[in-house]
Amino acid sequence: MTQSDICIAGAGIIGLSLALELRARGLSVIVLDSGAPMQEASTAAAGMLAADDPHNPPELFALSHLSRSLYPSFLDRVRDLGGIAVPFQTHRTLQALAGNRASTLPQELQTELLVKDSDAVVDPGSGFTFLREHSIDPRQLAPALIEAIASTSIRTLYNSPVITTGYGAGRVTVRTSATTIQADHFVDCTGAWAGSSETDTAFLAIPIKGQMLALTLPADLQLKTTLRAADIYIVPRTLGPGKGRAIVGATVEDAGFDKTVEPAAIESLRQRAISLVPGLAHATIADTWAGLRPGTPDRLPIIGPHPTRSHHWFATGHYRNGILLAPATARVMADLILGQSPTASLESFSPSRYTLSLAIGVQ
Ligand SMILES: Cc1cc2nc3c(=O)[nH]c(=O)nc-3n(C[C@H](O)[C@H](O)[C@H](O)COP(=O)(O)OP(=O)(O)OC[C@H]3O[C@@H](n4cnc5c(N)ncnc54)[C@H](O)[C@@H]3O)c2cc1C
Known part of the structure; x- marks a missing residue:
């Protein structure tokens, strides 16, 4: 029987960021994953840090802005621990702008952005605006985060799906096919899989498939700015292996756990x-893939204590x-677990807005 202060299920960006935060606050942590770390949604993502996307639900504003402000120190921590820098x-x-369904970028913006890449001021009449927004390459973050975790005392058990969880004598018991762990706290960070093996009808996460492609840009197309329009975004990689x-x-599909890439x-x-x-x-197609976003019925995260x-x-x-x-999820979750007031309001994200049993696994 392995003992730990904290047992986290799911080694995506949410689980691993939380593990680093809890370890930094002095707790012993073990992370379980049914497969390898950072192999699911967290490396399928485009990597936009889109805190001001007008299509985000308003409830996300405070947490998004907190997270954006924490990003530089999060990346510094990852680099300082594991030695791999992840640039913006x-x-x-x-x-x-909201309501702009334009499918073509106005000519003057194409020239400014794609040829000169200058700091052009956009005429509001164009239906576009500039946002001060960063992006990262999740495929650069993945090895950096894995190295950061490996450099600490955080224990990892990969290829070990959580099968059951139970509670007794003040501790949570977590069972995988190979081992049993006792912890003071258990955190479900299993993304699109959260709640999916429940026996009752509570279905916590809804996998929302996203298909993507990477284009190799022609040499004369100097794109350094992310473009986001109705139903499409283009995110350039300017540094590292994806340069x-x-x-x-990306597509937005309710297709269960299917990750097939469809040519059409x-x-x-x-x-x-x-x-x-x-x-x-x-531009030529360099890569294609699909990932599963962890959706919920109201499209808001679920952050907080199990209702029962x-x-x-x-x-x-x-x-x-x-x-x-x-980064903000790691910060507020660590606050909650340690009994401190979270830095941002989590009212809209409470698990208790879903009524039935929500845990992964069967008790
Ligand atoms: C196409 C696409 C584009 C995206 N673009 C962006 C973007 O530009 N910006 C942005 O901020 N977000 C973006 N996202 C969303 C983002 O990728 C996800 O919200 C985020 O990665 C979720 O992280 P996670 O750690 O919760 O989930 P995941 O990365 O999916 O990790 C969950 C982990 O849980 C493990 N697991 C499952 N079941 C069990 C079990 N029973 N026991 C143990 N482990 C288990 C899985 O193996 C997996 O490793 C995008 C997503 C997609 C698919």
């Missing part, structure tokens, strides 16, 4: 990207913003 890839986003590519996404969906995304930026017609089980917590349901929200 982009520093601004050209955002289509010279742009990520184009990829071509539709590519055509929409070309329509927005005609110069992309000369003691010492059992949730940090999941981050849907389209889990990369952005990871």
Whole structure:
């Protein structure tokens, strides 16, 4: 029987960020994953830190802005521990204003952004605006985060799905096929899988499939700004192994746990990207993939205590913003577990808004 202060299920960005935060606050932590770390939504993501996306639910504003402010120190911590720096890839986003369904970027913006990449001021009449917004490459973050975890005393058990959890004598018992762990607290960070093996009808997370592609940009297309319009975004990679590519996404599909990449969906995304930026017609497809966003019925995260089980917590349901929200989620979850007032209001994210039993596994 392994003992730990904290047992976290799920080694995506949410689980690993929380593990680092709790370890920094002096707690012993063990992280379990049914597969390898950072192999699911957290590496499928485009990596936009879109705190000011006008399409975000208003309830996300405070947590998003807290997370954005924590990002530099989060990346510093990851680098200081594991030795791998994760740079911001982009520093601004050209955002289509709400209601702007334009499928083509106005010519003057194409010239400014794609050729000169200057700090152009956008005419509000164009239906676009600039946001001061960063992006990261999740495929750079993944090895950096894994190295950071490995450099600490955090224990990891991969290829070990949590099968059951139970509570007794003031401790949570967590069973995998190979081992049993006793911990003071259990945190469900299993993303799209949270609650999926319940026997009752409570279905905590809803997998929302997103298909994406990476384009290798032609040499004459100097794209350094993220573009986000209705139903399409283009996120350039400017540093590291992905340099010279742009990520184009993404479909939003209710398709269960299916992660099949469909050529027709990829071509539709590519055509929409070309329509927005005609110069992309000369870009070649470098990669395609699909990932599962952890959705919830109200599209808000689930952060807080299990409604009926003691010492059992949730940090999941981050849907389209889990990369952005990871540092703040780690901060507020650690506050909650340690009995401190969380830095941001979590009222809208309470698990108790769902009534039935929500834990992963069967008791
Ligand atoms: C196409 C796409 C584009 C996106 N773009 C962005 C973006 O630009 N910006 C942004 O902020 N967010 C974006 N997101 C959303 C973001 O990727 C997610 O919100 C975030 O990665 C969720 O992290 P997570 O750790 O909760 O989940 P995951 O990364 O999916 O990790 C969950 C982990 O739990 C493990 N697990 C499952 N069941 C069990 C079990 N029983 N026991 C133990 N472990 C288990 C899984 O193996 C997995 O490793 C995007 C997502 C997709 C799919």
